[in-house]
Amino acid sequence: MSFTEQLAAEVASRRTFAIISHPDAGKTTITEKLLLWGKAIQVAGTVKSRKSDRHATSDWMAMEQQRGISITTSVMQFPYRDATINLLDTPGHEDFSEDTYRTLTAVDSALMVIDAAKGVEDRTVKLMEVCRLRDTPIVSFVNKLDREIRDPIELLDEIESVLGIQCAPITWPIGAGRDFKGVYHLVEDRFYLYTQGHGHEIIPDRCIDGLNNPEADSTLGDQAAALRDMLELVQGASHSFDLELFRAGKQTPVFFGTALGNFGVNHVLSSFVDWAPTPLARKAQQRVVEPTEPTFSGFVFKIQANMDPRHRDRIAFLRICSGRYEKGVKLQHVRLGKEVRVADALTFLAGERAHLEEAWPGDIIGLHNHGTIQIGDTFTENENLQFLGIPHFAPEMFRRVRLRDPLKSKQLQKGLKELSEEGATQVFMPQISNDLILGAVGVLQFDVVAFRLKEEYKVECVYEPVNVSTVRWIQCSDERKLTEFKKKAHDQLSLDGGGHLTYLAPSRVNLQIMQERYPDIIFSPTREH
């Protein structure tokens, strides 16, 4: 096989997706079952250890100490049928939502998990908004059918109205709770029957072919006839599956099942293999990059520190957009204009870190980072490209940092610079003072930063309240107007960690007034790298 053919085949086999859900909907459980189906783990249950990340700071710290666990589960590659699946984990805790958002820029599709008793919850709404920025195709899984649930038609209505996306039911549940008997597959015209007690193993699905098969009546009793009546209603009230609409992010195929009972997860996984997009073309500032281009390119969407406490080892997660990674390849670190030889990239096969010989578009590789790589950085083989769409979000909480020991200000600045490059926090330096102001999307981030400053940089700091309610990145194409604005707004201006001009608004009202007063100034709530 020629290189071109091999590249095309590898691209065609890749599916890279993330799971989005409200906490407790079942993301961890589904991840386990996906790995079980991918034969990446022998017995479901291995992913459990990272559950602590969303409960309390103390739990998070404890988890940090066993960082090996959280890292190995944040990118998982496994085979399914003839595909290679890259599953990207997103942190469950809402305080880490920035990380989650950026992870969503590195996938080509997403799995949305919905708790059948609760329906669409607020965090799902937020994550959906992020997916919509790139029209990411979404497969939906309505989970926990082994419990009492809300009316499935009502659930679909809610997904359609709250999330603004068409639903196409692919499977339909037969009963729920104690009476949950399985699903009918509308596309395959086949019943899949649920048997309890096989949550931790793979057993062949028991099937009955054909909606009107009398075997369904003898097996399901009255539930078979009830299902047929229901399906008429469902088919009248919902949409049939349309691959193009799904790929455009306008329609979501919906599956029902129970992750805990390991039922329905394989139907979802098959839908990714059959329908989800292979690695998509990516926009760079200069041009669009196709995955089948022979030369390597990729971008960094996440940096994770100190995975091995003995070495200060920081790993940059890079999504490959085109070409092939090969051990020892020479890559261009575009922002620095420097060539680096990468001999020791990591892969995350089957949840284990391993050294990597080669990798393809859609794959995530880990690069050792000695403080030079930032989120959003592009790596290429000798082309000046900058990938777009890896945003910073305006933080919503702010604290002023005060050192306990004023002599340590160098270490503090170094620590904050590195932690902000990693995305753990955002730093702002007001023009009118020497203050350092931290911004976060969730309050837990502050505790984590203080903890890490102490552990990793030996700096103790305290936080003070500060009169900032939100921040906007400032842009203006008219130099004269910008200068005038800078003069007038001077006391409210600052530079962020990357040296970008920002406006620190003491209140929403103030922001609104300024926006009205300076219509030529762009007050942006996100900043692209």
Ligand code: GDP
């Ligand atoms: P996450 O917060 O989204 O990762 O949710 P988890 O996977 O940790 O699940 C939250 C809780 O729901 C756990 O106690 C799971 O055992 C339970 N759970 C997950 N899936 C199911 C299911 O299909 N049925 C039932 N009854 N419980 C489930």
